[in-house]
Amino acid sequence: MGLTSVRVRPRARLANDFYTSRSRYFVKTDAKGVVRVYDRPTNTFGAFNPDGSTRTFFKPDPANHGRPSNWDYWLEQPGS
DSSP states (O other), X not given: OOHHHXXXXXXXXXXXXXXXXXXXXXXXXOTTOOEEEEETTTTEEEEEOTTSOEEEEEOOOHHHHOSSSHHHHHHTSSOO
């Protein structure tokens, strides 16, 4: 097992915990069943496939996404 594998596991666990606790956060589900979750106080964003596997998990940054705020980024995400 390489060093990369060791580092990925805690992050994967965090993403899974975030997904399973999604009822505590803002949640949107799009037409394809992709679930997007956002925790505004910690600025944590995750997108998950319909089977619950992680698509992406990160802290948005206006310098990267170009929106005025991370809340604006969340509001522009697909789904309801």
